[in-house]
Amino acid sequence: MSARRPVLLTIDDEPLIRETIAAYMENRGFAVYEAPDGRRGLETFLEKRPDVVLVDLRMPEMDGLEVLSRLRDIAPDTPSIVVSGTGVLRDAIEAVKAGAWDYVTKPIQDMAALALAVDKALERAGLRRAVRLAEQRYANLVENIPLLIFGWGRGLGLEFVNQGCRTLLGYSREEALGQPDWLLDRIHPDQRDWVRGQLQACLDDCARSFSRQCRLLHKNGQIVHGVLKSIPTSACAGHEPRPRVEGLIMDIGDRLLLEKVLVHKEKIHTLGAISAEVAHEIRNPLMAIGGFAKRLTRKMPDLPEAAIILEEANRLEQFLNRIRDYLNPVRQHPVPVVMAEVVRNCLALLGPELTGAGVTPRLDLEGAAIVVEEDPDILAQVVINLIRFTLDALPPRGGMWLVARSGEGFVHLEVGGDQAQPVADAQRVFLPFDAGGDTIGLPVCFRLMRSLGGAMRFEQQGGQGRFFMSVPMAESRQAGAPPPA
Known part of the structure; x- marks a missing residue:
């Protein structure tokens, strides 16, 4: 329990019983509320939301069995304990069916027995809440993790897929589960047979697993690059079959993109360095060639070869200027x-x-x-x-x-x-x-x-x-x- 005082509600038509229970449980650190019948007991429950409820079976207006049934519908995780003097086994069975967590008979010879039942019920309720919270966190993680997680059954069909199928491949979960062969159909045809064989091998041998980079088909027709990996089972005992294979698909499109860009940019960087050096080595003789071509043109204006040399020299000069402009830094105003x-x-x-x-x-x-x-x-x-x-x-x-x-x-x-x-x-x-x-x-x-x-x-x-x-x-x-x- 947390640092706050646990809250107990006792519903009983006998004031002496209620007062005795309240005095004892308050001494143990509980905050206690009382109700003389089932109807007012439910009203108090909805108002105070206690951590545990003690219920008598025989009460006016609304008996204990109906109270238990209502509590089960309203708050199934709140423990309810029957405190009744009937002592009939059939009543105890009916009470458990109605939602009771435990049964203590009246008259209570030892209040410690009641306290023990309350402590165990609260402990059990805490464990149930912890399990449910863990399940919710697990389900939330599986559904929202940026991976496609799947379960592939022995019937060679998709049994489970998380919401990652929409993020990665553009299909809703309902669309994917509506097609037993959806997973294989999303694998590129060149790799489909290999993936089918690996999934079947994992079904036949629980100790087997695989991981491979593959291409997948998005709903819009584009290629998605990913890694398909089976998840080993912790319950594997030798090389036995298993009911289904669980695995995941991770999108590696960004990684491949960056790798390709890195290679491409490295090529451009190297080419730029070479181009700058070549441009420098060409420019000096080019200036000499251009100068001689101009002198020839002045001396022999009717010589066509001189004009051609000058034209080609000018074209080469423009080419070198394009390389220079390409390599120059760019002014930015971010x-x-x-x-x-x-x-x-x-x-x-x-x-x-x-x-x-x-x-x-x-x-x-x-x-x-x-x-x-x-x-x-x-x-x-x-x-x-x-x-x-x-x-x-x-x-x-x-x-x-x-x-x-x-x-x-x-x-x-x-x-x-x-x-x-x-x-x-x-x-x-x-x-x-x-x-x-x-x-x-x-x-x-x-x-x-x-x-x-x-x-x-x-x-x-x-x-x-x-x-x-x-x-x-x-x-x-x-x-x-x-x-x-």
């Missing part, structure tokens, strides 16, 4: 801004272009309702460029989407859409070295994101192209968290 607001402002600016193309992007920006501390103009430039590039690549009646999520201290924005035709070389879209084409703005976007401490990548698969940009949250930047790449 302020706290909500990423979702930046995206919506960009869509509003591009509204006429999108409307003219007959495109209404699908939006899911709940994950972007987070403050980032960045330059809003730079963010807007990047988002606008990604939307325009995606719009230009759309086939007739093609679909576009902007989806945001947060994790690992970053806001991740995906700008994607259908493609009329794939990009010939997806690895080159962020490189600044092509003299023309539609990707001129993308190298600038990549450089801007790098200056913000974020990252960007491009993927294409199945006739769809997707840009992913990651921007650090304001709290992560203030805490000094490193960029994702």
